Amino acid sequence: MIAIAGVIGAGLFVGSGAVIEQAGPAAVLAYACAGLVVILVMRMLGEMAAMNPDTGSFSTYADRAIGRWAGFSIGWLYAWFWIIVLGIEATAGALILGRWVPGIPQWLWALALMIVLTLTNVISVKFFGEFEFWFAGIKVVAIVAFLVLGVLAIAGLLPGVAAPGMDNLLGHGGLFPNGPAALTTAILVVVFSFVGAEIATIAAAETSDPARAVRSAVRSVTWRILVFYVGSMLVVVTLLPWNSASVATSPFVAVMEELHLPAAATVMDVVVLTSVLSCLNSGLYTASRMLFSLAGRGDAPASFCRTSASGTPRVAVLAATVVGFVTVGLNYLWPDTVFLFLVNSSGAIALFVWLAIAVSQLRMRRRLEGAGVALTLKMWLFPALTWLTILGIVALLVGMLFLEEARSQLLLSGSLAVALVAIGVWRYRGARAPLPGVDDQPKAASPTLTPSPSTGHTE
Incomplete structure (x- = not known):
């Protein structure tokens, strides 16, 4: 369920309005x-994860394929990204709950959400899994229901709703009403809606059969993106004019109101809140597991590597939570200065992570093939598609320089990345961890949370 619904975030339900306003019907493209880039990156990540599942996922693979400095840098960048996300999502959830119960201060809602989801992560990974299962289930049911109703409306099979034909797709300035250049700008915005697809490979390390779980998650990513994202956007821009004010504000609510569904705004608030809680839950999980992996490789405090009787890295969870609480506080105290600075410092991290994944797969695949190691999951058309993906990610990073609202994010994220790389290079001076099954020297320590047959918990 993490694999199926992890890619569905609040960015789809809310942020897609800005993409449609920018690109018009070309938002589908x-x-x-952007989905194609994610599909290729996930295929490369899946190739490495299926061969050697690890809680540190791409950070561990960068460590072994590129150098210790790379694993150090990308691991801390990713942990930082999700820790900042905790503050963002807790605030977003508090805003929704504050609208429902205005008598309770917004900061108290944020505090309550952080405490509840911290407990689900601290007690046991089983509780995290249960919460995420139901969060994912609600998101999947909501998006599938939306798609079914949308397709019926487009076909003219819903009473009281006329089939729109091609009028909205081509009748308001055509497919590219703001010009083809707007498509490039929209892609840069869309890319960040897909952050989180890689969480499945981190969580898979704590399942009873990690390699099978990884293969299943990676093979399903194509249809998930096509159905949930591309399908949803196609429904929206077919049923409604792209330049409608209601579409820019909340495209999903606008469609539901067009279909005369009662309490559309309230229903969407529930779905968005679920997405926010899911992101908060999985963000805390992901940050703690990355800190755990970094600690096991000597790149974070050793205490982050300690686990409870149930196998949960509680110190790592609490460490991520404490910083998360601080970011929530900063959001309320200095939303336009300090908190905005922190948010911008994580803006381009997803692209850096994807670039590290692509380069790691390029180098690791060549070494594995040279050693005659058989792979159970392979990247398509290697190395051509790997190189094409690398060029595509670099192009997106360059494109951020020309997008005014993204430029500060790139510069701040890039500065953080450069600082971490410098620290990593200084610490390891090009050292590379051995690749299991290929290199003769002993493998560098990299602990993995593995399931216990007797309890089902992790150890």
Whole structure:
């Protein structure tokens, strides 16, 4: 369920309005192009994870394929990204709950959400899994229901709703009403809606059969993106004019109101809140597991590597939570200065992570093939598609320089990345961890949380 619904975030339900406003009906192509990059990156990550599942996932693979400095840098960048996300999502959830119960201060809602989801992560990974299962289930049911109703409306099979034909797709300035250049700008915005797809490979390390779980998650990513994102956008821009004010505000609510569904705004608030809680839950999980992996490789305090009787890295969870609480506080105290600075410092991290994944797979695959190691999951058309993906990610990073609202994010994220790389290079001076099954020297320590047959918990 993490694999199926992890890619569905609040960015789809809310942020897609800005993409449609920017690109018009071409928003469908923007999601398709960005989705293609994610599909290729996930295939490369799946190739490495299926061969050697690890809680540190791409950070561990960068450590072994590129150098210790790379694993150090990308691991801390990713942990930082999700820790900042905790503050963002807790605030977003508090805003929704504050609208429902205005008598309770917003900061108290944020505090309550952080405490509840911290407990689900601290007690046992089983509780995290249960919460995420139901969060994912609600998101999947909501998006599938939306798609079914949308397709019926487009076909003219819903009473009281006329089939729109091609009028909204081509009748308000055509497919590219703001010009083809707007598509490029929209792709840069869309890319960040897909952050989180890689969490499945981190969580898979704590399942009873990690390699099978990884293969299943990676093979399903194509249809998930096509159905959930591209399909949803196609429904929205077919049923409603792209330049409608209601579409820019909340495209999903606008469609539901067009279909005369009662309490559309309230229903969407529930779905968005579920997405926010899911992101908060999985963000805390992911940050703690990355800190755990970094600690096992000597790149974070050793205490982060300690686990409870149930196998949960509680110190790592609490460490991520404490910083998360601090970011929530900063959001309320200095939303336009300090908190905005922190948010911008994580803006381009997803692209850096994807670039590290692509380069790691390129180098690791060549070494594995040279050693005659058989792979159970392979990247398509290697190395051509790997190189094409690398060039595509670099192009997106360059494109951020020309997008005014993204430029500060790139510069701040890039500065953080450069600082971490410098620290990593200084510490390891090009040292590379051995690749299991290929290198003769002993493998560098990299602990993995593995399931216990007797309890089902992790150890």
